[in-house]
Amino acid sequence: MTAKEALPEPTNPLGVDGIEFIEYATSQPQALGTVLQTMGFMPVARHRSREVMLYRQGSMNLIVNAHPDALPGLAAPTAVPELKAVALRVRDAAYAWRRAQELGAWEMPIRASAMELNIPGIHGAADTLIYFVDRYKDFSIYDVDFVPLPGVAPRPPALAGLHYFGVVQTIGPDRTADWVDFYRTLLDFSVLPTGQYFGILPKGTLLESPCHKFYLQLLEPPPASEDIVWTEGLLRIGLGAPDVLAATRALKSRGVVFVDRGAVQTSEKGALTQVHLGGVTFELVVSHLQP
Amino acid sequence: MNLDHFGMDTITLAGALEGKLRAVRDAGFAQVMLSARDVVGHPDGEAAAVAAVRESGLRVTGFQVLRDFEGLAGHLHAYKVDVAKAMLGMCRDLGSELLLVCSSTLTHGSGDPELVVRDLRKLAMLAVPLGIRIAYEALSWGKHVNEYPQAWDLVERADRANLGLALDSFHALATGAALDGLEGLDPAKVFLVQLADFMWQEIRSPEERINTARHFRVFPGEGVHGVEVAALVRRLDEMGYRGDYSFEVFNDDYVQLPLPVVARRARQSVKWLTDQVSRRSLPIRRAAKR
Numbered sequence: 001m002t003a004k005e006a007l008p009e010p011t012n013p014l015g016v017d018g019i020e021f022i023e024y025a026t027s028q029p030q031a032l033g034t035v036l037q038t039m040g041f042m043p044v045a046r047h048r049s050r051e052v053m054l055y056r057q058g059s060m061n062l063i064v065n066a067h068p069d070a071l072p073g074l075a076a077p078t079a080v081p082e083l084k085a086v087a088l089r090v091r092d093a094a095y096a097w098r099r100a101q102e103l104g105a106w107e108m109p110i111r112a113s114a115m116e117l118n119i120p121g122i123h124g125a126a127d128t129l130i131y132f133v134d135r136y137k138d139f140s141i142y143d144v145d146f147v148p149l150p151g152v153a154p155r156p157p158a159l160a161g162l163h164y165f166g167v168v169q170t171i172g173p174d175r176t177a178d179w180v181d182f183y184r185t186l187l188d189f190s191v192l193p194t195g196q197y198f199g200i201l202p203k204g205t206l207l208e209s210p211c212h213k214f215y216l217q218l219l220e221p222p223p224a225s226e227d228i229v230w231t232e233g234l235l236r237i238g239l240g241a242p243d244v245l246a247a248t249r250a251l252k253s254r255g256v257v258f259v260d261r262g263a264v265q266t267s268e269k270g271a272l273t274q275v276h277l278g279g280v281t282f283e284l285v286v287s288h289l290q291p
Numbered sequence: 292m293n294l295d296h297f298g299m300d301t302i303t304l305a306g307a308l309e310g311k312l313r314a315v316r317d318a319g320f321a322q323v324m325l326s327a328r329d330v331v332g333h334p335d336g337e338a339a340a341v342a343a344v345r346e347s348g349l350r351v352t353g354f355q356v357l358r359d360f361e362g363l364a365g366h367l368h369a370y371k372v373d374v375a376k377a378m379l380g381m382c383r384d385l386g387s388e389l390l391l392v393c394s395s396t397l398t399h400g401s402g403d404p405e406l407v408v409r410d411l412r413k414l415a416m417l418a419v420p421l422g423i424r425i426a427y428e429a430l431s432w433g434k435h436v437n438e439y440p441q442a443w444d445l446v447e448r449a450d451r452a453n454l455g456l457a458l459d460s461f462h463a464l465a466t467g468a469a470l471d472g473l474e475g476l477d478p479a480k481v482f483l484v485q486l487a488d489f490m491w492q493e494i495r496s497p498e499e500r501i502n503t504a505r506h507f508r509v510f511p512g513e514g515v516h517g518v519e520v521a522a523l524v525r526r527l528d529e530m531g532y533r534g535d536y537s538f539e540v541f542n543d544d545y546v547q548l549p550l551p552v553v554a555r556r557a558r559q560s561v562k563w564l565t566d567q568v569s570r571r572s573l574p575i576r577r578a579a580k581r
Contacts (some may be wrong), residue, residue, distance in 0.1 A: 102417025106376070123420050172422055177452030182419045187410070232422070 015091025058158025199270030238285025402435025488514025
């Protein structure tokens, strides 16, 4: 009889290593920029050929896309800003893209212009995209496609240690198992045990990235919500903070207003900002992640 | 079980899509199974077909049919993935949450269960962002998969939330597949049940099976296997299946009869079936009360 060592399967074959950037699309980029700046994000660079701006805060890159064909083949950006893409850091973007397609992902059309990087991506919920980026160590994608704004610090520090914690995705009724299959198969996310939640909005299903650096929260429509318009898509960004109360104090001093209604109250576990521009809100979650 | 659980299939009716939808609705049905031909063959284009379906108020039971998808390699596989994507797109546009997939009839396709499972998983994955479920059916003249227990085995092995089984009474009866196999099914993973009967006792060859399936099916209660069809529905009902029943009746006579006449026959079939099923389940309910 051959002795078999119980070696675990690789849990992160793509080498997922956190979020490279998150992208909003909007036809009112300046209004969104104002909101982002109160949250501590600073504009640092502009895209060479498109109406696209890069905001930064600590380890977080955030892109505001106002280009008329913001996402190829999809509708033009609306006035209400929408979360349209999450870019994942991976070991080899081309491999990640190929593997995802072999497993049944929908490829995203290429949109790079001459001398620009072609960032491969696949379709996610509704008309959102998931990009794969492998150039984030020695040089970054922004070095190629973006022009720095003059006289601006290229790496503004994070406010109160804020960092990307995750993204909240709305899904249709009884669709949790479908989307769990999606993220587990394509990106090797794993489901956290029922009842394990972070922050002050303990709902839905939580998925952890294989690099343990961020989370996805899947939200089915709440019970008895026939009157609510509930479409699939990306709902909001979760920001981690080592000290939520210190972070909310810092943000309040910049004019950010937090929800304090019913069960949603700022605490040391988390907080939720009010909705801006008809759809933009941020959730704060206590977190000691080191992105 | 009542009328709301049953629907007609456009392949049973002649003429334009709008007329079919009207006949189905006027007969009192709340749902209809659509075929790709209804959409791409519409004289005013696909958008008009989609609008007609939405305006009809009928719920779409499902969309058919993706053929010969699984077990292919290389350029054949790539070609079929493109076809599948186009069909999934139409399915979504029509507001259908289910795509029917028939087991492959191609001699070029492999029957290796590992490859088939890989392809079914891929198809299910393609369907996830569109909110579509995949119902895999054993065509009785499928090359490698031709009886529903085989299809069920593959669905179970693939283990994807949006992948399930489509059960067609014609194919089960035509191959003589025993209803005992139903016991092994998880009713929650049966995504669609298609019902039809036929007029002769036995089918002697695969060619006769294809010919019967495409031209001589009748509604349950009109053929000679009514007892078996009713038993199938009763068994599924007892197992806890609460999904849709669709009349998959290909019949050359029905496509040259007035639509209301055919739709009336479908209504009679619902009555016949529900009578059969409720009659037989009465003693069981009484026994349970004691």
